[in-house]
Amino acid sequence: MTETEPVATRTLRPPEGYHLAGSVRLLAMGAHDPCARFVNETFWWATRTPSGPGTLSLHRMGGELVAAGYGPGAEWLIERADAIAGLTDDVSGFAELAESHPVVAQLAREYRGIRLPATGQIFPRLLRAICEQKVTGKEAFRAYAATVRHFGSPAPGPVRGLWTPPEPAAVAAAPYWVFHPFGLEQRRAETLRRAAMAADRLERCTGSTEATRRLTAISGIGRWTAAEVVRIAFADADAVSVGDFHIPNTVAWALAGEARADDARMLALLEPFRGHRGRVCVLLAVAGWYAPAFGPRKPLRSFARF
Template identity: 75%
Template structure:
């Protein structure tokens, strides 16, 4: 154990221009995510491993990236550190595809340091994705944070209020109404419980395609949820969140100047970037691009008293 209290560590050498915050940002649900967030300049990410809970810290040191692991799962999370940081991301063919569209080419140049992470863990991202289904961001975060803090465990290491994601078996064993105080109605609660019951099989999927097939076979999980999961768990650069409320409009506006688009139009515009369609969406998000907004915002709802 070194002077920081870490049980394991390694030094990574990211490519020139690598952007840590941009690359790992998709792993955190806002700045206060209970399982992944920046603290004092370091990015912290937690996981359950076969050896027990582990917490990973990633911090820049000059041109290098230092990975430190804490807890019984320290060796496991440090071994995975390069993937979590996006350093296993394969950009083969993207530069050529990006060059076919001026907006994408500019985004690729401006955000050249962005890499897609691959956590290797399905259920933690699935937990969040199910709770994000068809609700506002505030509602989703409230449900996610409350679920983690109720059923997860404190993470090892020096950071306060950092949590290990819940055991799938714990979630699967809960009655649906336990989630009502968190703002989760029966539909999402039942989907979450079904997903948790299937977690062991999901974690054994060898690739994104197998995981997508198994995920979408679960009642309540469609293409949107599956794409949100495999893009993070497997680093699938081609995963497109079909069925999203905003992304089709963003793609249509950014790539064709059209203020509105449906899933079919989105997929047509993304077709030239096959293999990297999800990457293009990530770049649009990183740039803060969005279509003009019309109409009222989705209202917040509460199921706490149901």
Template identity: 75%
Template sequence: MTGTGETAERALTPPPGYRFAGTVRELAMGAHDPCARLVDGRFWWSTRTPDGPGTLCLRPAGPRLLATGYGPGGAWLVDRADAVAGLRDDPTGFLPLAAGHPVVARLAHTFAGLRMPATGLIFPRLLRAVFEQKVTGTEAFRAYAATVRRFGSPAPGPVPRLWTPPVPAEVAAAPYWVFHPFGVEQRRADTLRRAAAEADRLERCADAAEATRRLVAIPGIGPWTAAEVVRTAYGDPDAVSVGDFHIPNMVSWALAAEPRGDDARMLTLLEPFRGHRGRVCVLLAAGGLHAPKFGPRMPIRSFARF
């Protein structure tokens, strides 16, 4: 824990029915993310900003949402706290599209208060996404948490055991074998190091489209990783994670009662919602409309033992 002095505070006004926990939970990799924590109704999120490391605290207070920043980057985070909280997300144009399918229409009504956050930062989400490539969630979290603790630093603010993500340049300079004890094979380690070397250029992208083009130009990063990143960094409601193991099945099951589907089938079913295809996937997941499971689970491996 570093300095606890508050640098800025701001009161936000969420829309009626706003789902605070469901919205900000998208910014954390589970309940034990070293960089994000939802405790006693308050969401704590630490990251690196253009002004330096900072921690943002979001807490509901009656009809308001209070944002407090800590550390050198605290004021930067408070300035865009409404985007981080998903309050710049406007689903109005989605509602006529949702009405065209009964399942989507029901979910749009049930989860009307769910918003899509937009952090404005690429590398923190890219760090997670690279580790999530083609492995189980347990393997991905283990690698992500170990990397944050190896290369990151204690977060500004009053929360103990909260970490600020790594400086990209330090990750880029590390040899691939440093990540091996974290369960990361050379392919993902090299991808992360290449992405970290491009982090400054990526952070200057004007929008999700430019960021996607630059991301997929990096060897080892494809449409899935790019979509996972821009959906969070820019709040892109149309970002679809093509290449995901589960999402095509979920979409096929929920929208067409087909227990299995490939990427082509998923995109066909999502086409009527173009502009908000990623939002549909978020709603399907929020509604728990997952496809039936067949066969054994993917085993958890440890490359550190190989």
């Protein structure tokens, strides 16, 4: 068997209306994520598993979803393919809660096929979230992609240019200045190194509450970063990214017609949807809701020449 042939396959039966692209795109940082992408209507996701590196592909075939695993981690990925595709996401009760607000009710109807993935993995999503802390999206992507390509390795399977995320031990062992050419200043680099040192303990977390507690105990990781991680690692539909620059304004604009809001106001507006507050935020982003912009854009910076 060659590296380009799947080690294992599985056929899944998604619910009516399931939207593959809308669900699994939550796993990727844009269209050019080095670890996740669509190629010819097939989604490819590479990661490291307890059995070694692996790649999972997902594509629709009629009313079914076909999963294929590549590399040493193939069996591990195939076993969890339904969760990774978002098919285990519990949406019960959301439609009823959504009816309390016309915008949320419309989101629930129009995007009912979007489900939250549950990867069961913390460090790969934590790496990306730390790169995203307090910078623009372009800065975050550059740092994330450069870090993956420096510390990661080519992923198993037929897709060229797909990478597995770094081994936490390699990241933990690197001095902070190694990350400067990637665009990570000392603060985020040291946070990433501390997270990598704690990766084994973090990966043993069995749920969102425990993971949030362990994550926020690490210096440099707060509620925003923890929410970004557990929403994808455990499909936590209630995880709200408190401390985000844009989300409070987006929520306030969509739900109350207010162009600006703080975290307290955002949480008050989301309270009627408790249990699915994070889902509301995800669907607002998917639907393209943004508050009016005032003032100049945040400038791009580069730490590579510091």
